[in-house]
Amino acid sequence: MCCLFGLIDYGNTFSAREKNRIVKILSTECEARGVDATGIAFNTHTGLHIFKRPLAAHQLWYRIPENANVIMGHTRMTTQGSEKFNYNNHPFPGHVDKMNFALAHNGVLHNDVRLRSTEQLPHTHIQTDSYVAVQLIEKENALGFDAIRKMAEKTEGSFCYTILDDRDNLYIVKGDNPMALYKFNGFYLYASTDEILTKAVKKLGFVNYSRVNISCGDILKINAYGTIEVQQFEFPDPFGDYYGFFRETAYDDDVIDTLTEYAGYFGINEEDVVMLLDYGYDELEIEEMLYEPIIMQECISELRMMEMC
Numbered sequence: 312m313c314c315l316f317g318l319i320d321y322g323n324t325f326s327a328r329e330k331n332r333i334v335k336i337l338s339t340e341c342e343a344r345g346v347d348a349t350g351i352a353f354n355t356h357t358g359l360h361i362f363k364r365p366l367a368a369h370q371l372w373y374r375i376p377e378n379a380n381v382i383m384g385h386t387r388m389t390t391q392g393s394e395k396f397n398y399n400n401h402p403f404p405g406h407v408d409k410m411n412f413a414l415a416h417n418g419v420l421h422n423d424v425r426l427r428s429t430e431q432l433p434h435t436h437i438q439t440d441s442y443v444a445v446q447l448i449e450k451e452n453a454l455g456f457d458a459i460r461k462m463a464e465k466t467e468g469s470f471c472y473t474i475l476d477d478r479d480n481l482y483i484v485k486g487d488n489p490m491a492l493y494k495f496n497g498f499y500l501y502a503s504t505d506e507i508l509t510k511a512v513k514k515l516g517f518v519n520y521s522r523v524n525i526s527c528g529d530i531l532k533i534n535a536y537g538t539i540e541v542q543q544f545e546f547p548d549p550f551g552d553y554y555g556f557f558r559e560t561a562y563d564d565d566v567i568d569t570l571t572e573y574a575g576y577f578g579i580n581e582e583d584v585v586m587l588l589d590y591g592y593d594e595l596e597i598e599e600m601l602y603e604p605i606i607m608q609e610c611i612s613e614l615r616m617m618e619m620c
Contacts, residue, residue: 312610313387313401313417314341314503315473315490319481320380321537322497327377333500333515334375338368338384340511341502343605344417345388348400352413352475353379359411359477361402365394380535383475385415388606390596392438399438402475405445407454412476414448416441417503418469418488421591426465444472459484459530460544467547469613471503479535485525486546488613492523492531499523499533570594577601583611590614 316337318330325333338349349371350363355378364371368386375382385401392399402413423440426432432446444462451458454476463472463484472484483490483501491508492501495517502508505522512520523539525531532540567588571581579601587597587610600607 312344312419312488312503312606312613313385314344314507315415315417315471316341316384316386316502316507317473317481317500318382319499319501319533319537320497321499321533321535323380324497327375327379330375330379330382331373334373334382334384335368336514337500337502337508337511338371338386340507340514341384341386342368343507344503344609345386345606347389348387348394348397349385350387350401350415351375351382351384352402352415353382354475354477354479355379359404359413359475361404361413363397363400363402365397365400381475381479381481383413383415383473383481385417385473388603390419390592391440396438398436401439401441402473403437403439403442403445405449405454407449407452407458410454410476410478412448412454412474414441414445414472414474416444417471418486419591420444420466420470421468422466430465440468444470448474456530456532456540456542460542463530463544464547473501481533483525483529483531483533484544485527485529485531487527490525492525493520494523495520497537499537570597573598574601577604577607579607579611586611586614 318333346367348365349368352361355376387400394400401415405412405414420440423443426443444466447462447465448458459482469488470486471488471490474482489504491505528543528546530542571584574584
């Protein structure tokens with residue numbers, strides 16, 4: 312899986328140097344959930360900027376300027392669309408009526424191909440499943456609670472989205488994937504898990520913070536002054552039609568036998584291999600994850616939790 316992270320400095324608390332240090336430490340902790348690519352988005356007086364590269368976070372040199380107060384970030388573990396083509400990496404740019412925005416996604420969407428057809432979305436060279444969320448918002452030609460709600464209720468799978476517009480409004484769209492948001496005096500920090508965020512906070516030496524509760528089905532809007540508005544969306548069946556389709560698929564026995572035998576050397580059993588196949592991971596993706604045991608176990612744990620819901 313991937314990791315979302317960010318800083319909302321609504322109190323103008325930090326200098327440019329301090330912001331770069333915060334983002335560097337926070338994003339490096341996020342490597343636990345993805346090292347294939349890293350990207351950030353922020354606003355300056357010249358507009359919305361997106362900077363991303365097919366590099367692990369610790370290899371990236373951030374150049375966040377003084378007047379950028381909201382930084383939205385993403386570290387990627389590739390599941391669809393090669394990270395070598397930078398347009399497949401997060402955050403993705405979007406545009407609606409006189410407004411630019413950036414979107415990042417943690418999770419796996421199952422109905423992106425079907426949505427492109429049923430919603431008659433424009434053809435794109437971007438291969439990543441997440442980009443369909445951008446296209447659904449663009450189709451509404453507006454960015455706000457209503458457009459985001461429609462997008463979230465149409466996408467199926469596991470997800471948590473962050474969306475930054477060019478007016479420094481940050482939206483957090485919480486599906487069944489994790490999200491941790493901490494409020495400090497004058498700023499917020501967020502990351503996809505409490506474990507990652509608490510490690511970063513400790514390294515940064517920050518104290519005296521409170522956790523902001525975010526539930527599945529929440530859309531949070533944090534404006535440039537740190538004020539939070541919350542609305543809800545109806546979280547769709549995380550399995551959707553995709554899950555039923557793949558549960559009925561008869562996999563090639565030779566594929567399962569070979570993959571299961573190989574995975575067994577890494578302590579992964581046949582049941583977990585079949586579950587990964589059911590959720591759309593192909594043989595090459597599963598093989599790649601075997602060499603990243605922490606990521607593999609984290610992915611299996613999240614899928615098991617989804618099946619228990």
